[in-house]
Amino acid sequence: xxxxxxxxxxxxxxxxxxxxxxxxxxxxxxxxxxxxxxxxxxxxxxxxxxxxxxxxxxx
Amino acid sequence: xxxxxxxxxxxxxxxxxxxxxxxxxxxxxxxxxxxxxxxxxxxxxxxxxxxxxxxxxxxxxxxxxxxxxxxxxxxxxxxxxxxxxxxxxxxxxxxxxxxxxxxxxxxxxxxxxxxxxxxxxxxxxxxxxxxxxxxxxxxxxxxxxxxxxxxxxxxxxxxxxxxxxxxxxxxxxxxxxxxxxxxxxxxxxxxxxxxxxxxxxxxxxxxxxxxxxxxxxxxxxxxxxxxxxxxxxxxxxxxxxxxxxxxxxxxxxxxxxxxxxxxxxxxxxxxxxxxxxxxxxxxxxxxxxxxxxxxx
Numbered sequence: 001x002x003x004x005x006x007x008x009x010x011x012x013x014x015x016x017x018x019x020x021x022x023x024x025x026x027x028x029x030x031x032x033x034x035x036x037x038x039x040x041x042x043x044x045x046x047x048x049x050x051x052x053x054x055x056x057x058x059x
Numbered sequence: 060x061x062x063x064x065x066x067x068x069x070x071x072x073x074x075x076x077x078x079x080x081x082x083x084x085x086x087x088x089x090x091x092x093x094x095x096x097x098x099x100x101x102x103x104x105x106x107x108x109x110x111x112x113x114x115x116x117x118x119x120x121x122x123x124x125x126x127x128x129x130x131x132x133x134x135x136x137x138x139x140x141x142x143x144x145x146x147x148x149x150x151x152x153x154x155x156x157x158x159x160x161x162x163x164x165x166x167x168x169x170x171x172x173x174x175x176x177x178x179x180x181x182x183x184x185x186x187x188x189x190x191x192x193x194x195x196x197x198x199x200x201x202x203x204x205x206x207x208x209x210x211x212x213x214x215x216x217x218x219x220x221x222x223x224x225x226x227x228x229x230x231x232x233x234x235x236x237x238x239x240x241x242x243x244x245x246x247x248x249x250x251x252x253x254x255x256x257x258x259x260x261x262x263x264x265x266x267x268x269x270x271x272x273x274x275x276x277x278x279x280x281x282x283x284x285x286x287x288x289x290x291x292x293x294x295x296x297x298x299x300x301x302x303x304x305x306x307x308x309x310x311x312x313x314x315x316x317x318x319x320x321x322x323x324x325x326x327x328x329x330x331x332x333x334x335x336x337x338x339x340x341x342x343x344x345x346x347x348x349x350x351x352x353x354x355x
Contacts, residue, residue: 007092007224014231021238028246035239042235045228049221051095052123056112058103059127059146 007048010041017041065169072174073199081181087205088186093219094154096123098147098185100140103128107161107211114215122218125153131160132167140170141179148183155186158200159211162193171198180204190214 017038021031076082097115101108103126112124127147129139140158147156158180160168170176171191180187181203189204190211201207208214 011227011231014235018231018234018238021235021242024242024245026242028243028250031239031242031246035235038235038239042228042232045231048093049121049224049228051093051119051121054116054121054123056124056126059125 005044007045010045010048014038014041069172069199072172072177073202075174076177076181076199076203079178081177081203086181090186090188090206090217091154093119093224094122094217096125096150096152096154097217098125098127098150098153098156100127100129100143100147100156100158101160101211102131105131105161107131107159110161110211111157111159111214114212115218118215119218119221121221123152125150132163132170136170137173137176140176144176144179144183144187148185153185155188155217156183157188157190157214157217158204159190159214160192161211162196165196168192168196168198171200174199176200177203188214188217 017034020026021034026034073082080086099108099111101111108126112126115122115124125147127143129143130136131140144156144158147153158171160171168191171189177199180189180200186206187204188206188208189198189200190208190213191198191200192210194209206217208216
């Protein structure tokens with residue numbers, strides 16, 4: 001996924017990661033990789049929140 | 060123009076737009092989940108503009124808003140609205156275009172039923188949202204836009220609530236961390252159990268091997284010890300037997316020596332007795348001789 005990936009896709013991916021972890025059918029290494037991927041997506045989502053500066057331009 | 064006459068024009072315009080497929084739902088674009096910049100086409104000094112900006116920034120303060128001023132009624136309205144929409148559509152930073160105005164008399168809203176402005180709105184590359192008048196007001200511009208909202212105040216729905224998104228992301232983070240920690244704990248517990256079981260199994264097998272080796276070594280040691288004892292016993296027996304034989308030989312030798320000594324002593328005694336007897340006989344003979352001589 002990239003920074004341009006829609007927010008909903010990132011959220012869906014994180015929810016999929018959570019479901020995979022909760023199913024418990026993953027190794028420690030896989031769990032760590034999934035957790036890191038989820039953290040990266042969460043950081044990207046936080047970055048997504050800061051869209052602009054909130055300015056109002058009259059044209 | 061009377062209301063009935065305008066209804067006819069409205070229907071004809073709608074028919075034209077429909078024939079061109081501009082009312083079809085499949086043409087409609089999805090609005091961006093989180094637009095960074097919103098282009099707003101409305102009257103600059105209208106309450107609608109104030110309500111729009113307030114509604115948008117109350118939900119998402121960070122979003123940029125570019126206001127493209129346009130008359131929303133009167134002779135210049137159609138051209139300015141079309142120009143405003145086109146200008147914002149050419150602006151690559153604009154993620155969604157909103158066309159709006161507040162409520163008013165039905166006649167003042169008729170510009171939004173004109174096919175030119177409807178075609179411009181329908182043909183933009185940028186997603187569009189239109190909200191004209193009050194909740195009961197419907198225009199063809201509403202119909203061709205990708206999204207319709209009831210009033211300028213409702214335009215805030217174009218953007219998500221930032222606070223709600225932050226809460227959702229925070230909840231996601233908590234859920235993710237909990238799921239990860241639970242997975243790790245469960246995995247480590249399972250590994251610990253497996254390790255303990257494997258350790259016990261290994262120790263059991265190893266102890267059994269050591270026990271068998273110990274038993275085997277003990278048996279060999281006992282066998283060797285018994286062999287050694289047997290050998291020592293045989294040796295001791297033989298030594299004892301030899302010593303016994305030697306002792307018997309010595310006893311025999313002593314007996315023989317004793318016999319020989321006794322015989323020899325006896326012989327010496329007898330010899331001595333003989334010598335004494337001879338001396339006595341000699342002495343007797345001498346006495347006899349001397350007595351005879353004396354008598355003679």
